[in-house]
Amino acid sequence: MRLPFTLLIDPVPADSLQQDFADTFREMDSSAPALRVGELSTQRGDGVFETLAVVNGHPQEVEPHISRLRNSARICDLPVPNADQWRAAIAYVVSRVPQRGEIALKFVLSRGVEHGPAPTAWLHAAAAADFSIVRANGVRVITLDRGYPRGVAERAPWLLMGAKTLSYAVNMAAIREAHRRDADDTIFLTTDGFVMEGPTSSVVLRIGGEYVTPAPSGAILHGTTQQSMFDYLRAQGASVGYRDVTVEELRQADAAWLVSSVRLAVSVVALDGAAFAADQALTDALNTYLLARTA
């Protein structure tokens, strides 16, 4: 019952029939070194990851996260993760951490040590930052050119745009650029002016009463929390949809949210320095829903 908590796992093949994975798990002291400098995750950002929320002892969106990890691995020619093993590893970590409060659980599949025989994998649970203020007050957002034209991901799969890789230096730089401009976060645009996603979030807009998000594609990750948000909205009788969204539509939207697994839904309250209308009542209701999920 302590944080941070680190579990190294020895990945088994996707088609293994193994059911008991206890011998593939190894608890680590989080403050002690666990990785060699030859690790390709650290040398090359060469691996894939997911981060899910554990709220009051309940890991959220486990299946969508495992499914996306497997998809990312396929795109990166990594051995496809064994879903049973990762489910068991998540359950193991959840059983070892505090059963109250919000925890960010990151799980990583790295290509392993250079010239090594096997990938490296681990889970790392840490107390989530306190997002209560930003959930209540929203975020100031800037738009930034992601440098890619729309459609390039499908033409150039080696750009790995549909994979959630460890090569996140640009994502982190985009957030620093936002801070430099007195904002909190970023929405990436294609060079030809289509809305993509945030560096660590999905973008959802309300346009003419409909909730829309850019269609997940080779270039845009399918947001796990965005899917939960759509589930909630559908249950409320709202109309939801996936489609291309231009930056002009973003500027004229009735409301916009950045949505992610641990911070959950936050209202966009300023866009490129101009005030932006927010529906804080819906944001509050949505986060209440997201925090109350028990599966």
Next chain:
Amino acid sequence: MRLPFTLLIDPVPADSLQQDFADTFREMDSSAPALRVGELSTQRGDGVFETLAVVNGHPQEVEPHISRLRNSARICDLPVPNADQWRAAIAYVVSRVPQRGEIALKFVLSRGVEHGPAPTAWLHAAAAADFSIVRANGVRVITLDRGYPRGVAERAPWLLMGAKTLSYAVNMAAIREAHRRDADDTIFLTTDGFVMEGPTSSVVLRIGGEYVTPAPSGAILHGTTQQSMFDYLRAQGASVGYRDVTVEELRQADAAWLVSSVRLAVSVVALDGAAFAADQALTDALNTYLLARTA
């Protein structure tokens, strides 16, 4: 006198007047864990690096590599490396490794452990792969779209294109794509058809008797070995230059090379599946020159 050899260093500020850095160096067992899973290098590919060659006990292009590391750090808002400390660290590693043969010495500056107080840094020396065959026989190369139009790096510095970051997943994917197409390596093009660089090398062409390489810019690293190649060519009385190069010029070039610190110069012998003229005599002379440098 052993490989691999790992040295962790505790970075001092760029303006420190410290001259003796021994107390900032710590030798590590390369086979033992050295990094925590909270490392941002491994979580986010968030750091910068260089790789230089040590040939028969001589580290090569030390100043250009340190200079480029410092430039990469500036672009990434990392604390600028203290050049004296890195020089001393390189000298320390070189004194501890075999004085015969070719060694790849990688040095890394990471943003450090998440929420940690300081960056993490290390050097890692390993025996270089045997590149004698590829230096003699050349490489089959494919061109791949890097997804970015020319000029985007200057407009969008948050893309970090001029920095050599640890976020190399795309570079590695491009090399895997080359292998998939029965080739050895890749030359990246802009979406509008300009030659950029290889995933781990610079591109030099001979066009009408002149040696040219795409101008280093926000989007293209200034190759340390390319600069040495130009020094050699200038001393031979050849004309060298930096300028924009189109893919059509690449296809019609008299000869082309991929140039990098450890593999050194290799001839392009096939381009996108078609045979490509090589000047192997020059390649041999150039590598003899590069391997014989003692500074």
